[in-house]
Amino acid sequence: MIAEIKTLTAYKNCEKTLQNAIPCVGIGLHGGQKVRMTLKPAPVGHGIVFKRVDVTDKDNLVPVSYETVVDTRMCTCVGNKDGVTVGTIEHLMAALAGFGITNILIELNGAEVPVMDGSAMDFVTLIECAGIVKQDAPLKAVKILKDVSFEDENGAGVCLYPSEKDLSIDFMIDFKQSRVIGRQEYSIVLTERTFKDSVAYARTFGFAQEVEMLRAMGLGRGGSLDNVVVVEGDMVLNKEGLRSENEFVVHKTLDAVGDLYQLGMPIIGCFSGVKSGHMHTNALLRKLMADKSAYEIVNADDYEESLFQSRKASA
Numbered sequence: 533m534i535a536e537i538k539t540l541t542a543y544k545n546c547e548k549t550l551q552n553a554i555p556c557v558g559i560g561l562h563g564g565q566k567v568r569m570t571l572k573p574a575p576v577g578h579g580i581v582f583k584r585v586d587v588t589d590k591d592n593l594v595p596v597s598y599e600t601v602v603d604t605r606m607c608t609c610v611g612n613k614d615g616v617t618v619g620t621i622e623h624l625m626a627a628l629a630g631f632g633i634t635n636i637l638i639e640l641n642g643a644e645v646p647v648m649d650g651s652a653m654d655f656v657t658l659i660e661c662a663g664i665v666k667q668d669a670p671l672k673a674v675k676i677l678k679d680v681s682f683e684d685e686n687g688a689g690v691c692l693y694p695s696e697k698d699l700s701i702d703f704m705i706d707f708k709q710s711r712v713i714g715r716q717e718y719s720i721v722l723t724e725r726t727f728k729d730s731v732a733y734a735r736t737f738g739f740a741q742e743v744e745m746l747r748a749m750g751l752g753r754g755g756s757l758d759n760v761v762v763v764e765g766d767m768v769l770n771k772e773g774l775r776s777e778n779e780f781v782v783h784k785t786l787d788a789v790g791d792l793y794q795l796g797m798p799i800i801g802c803f804s805g806v807k808s809g810h811m812h813t814n815a816l817l818r819k820l821m822a823d824k825s826a827y828e829i830v831n832a833d834d835y836e837e838s839l840f841q842s843r844k845a846s847a
């Protein structure tokens with residue numbers, strides 16, 4: 533399989549895959565089961581596809597797309613026509629977005645991506661160990677042409693709007709029930725460097741009083757202080773404390789990076805999230821893609837070229 537993958541650097545911005553396959557083992561956050569996952573190289577045009585190797589009597593391939601998202605209540609879950617699903621994909625998706633991996637086969641022997649430490653750090657390490665190769669195809673990007681937004685009845689919302697830069701993200705959260713979280717804002721221009729250094733470390737979080745409720749729903753069974761920042765009142769229950777004061781809003785940014793990558797290619801534009809979650813981001817992508825006047829698919833190389841020329845002209 534690896535031999536089939538042609539590598540070339542004719543394009544400045546190319547599709548990318550892994551150099552080698554790499555396995556890991558962890559537990560599912562919601563199911564609590566042990567899962568073995570192997571990240572594998574894939575050819576140009578393949579996209580991001582999960583393969584449930586434990587499923588043999590149905591179609592076990594689940595491609596990732598904004599259209600294959602079937603559940604966004606507690607995590608982002610994708611599924612195929614046979615009802616085969618893969619849950620908690622968002623932190624792995626964020627790491628793939630961070631490195632610009634466009635083609636990958638992710639084999640799993642369970643229904644959930646392992647949660648690891650609740651952040652994207654282990655996925656970053658796995659991808660770096662596997663190595664990244666450029667492929668012989670130009671990278672496509674979704675360029676935002678006009679404002680598109682989605683808001684719910686509680687005032688939580690998301691928006692994408694045009695910008696001449698790489699994807700930039702603004703996020704705001706406001707948890708009045710806990711002073712340890714409170715109101716936090718975060719902004720970042722997404723690049724491989726900024727993702728790895730400033731976003732990947734942030735862990736998922738939850739409230740102690742939610743744990744019993746989630747378990748009654750059959751969710752959160754794998755959650756523990758090893759992989760979730762647990763907040764009770766104004767306190768963080770994890771002995772080691774927070775990795776940064778604003779770890780909460782940085783994690784929400786990480787989730788947004790992962791969820792936006794359901795498009796399978798980078799976005800040229802700005803994203804803004806206010807108290808939003810997985811459902812909002814997916815609804816926004818569906819709305820964006822349903823309006824052909826709101827975006828165009830551009831060649832990332834051509835785009836950089838024209839940007840360079842317009843900068844020269846205005847200088």
Ligand SMILES: [Zn+2]
Nearest residue numbers: 622736783787
């Ligand atoms: Zn998350």
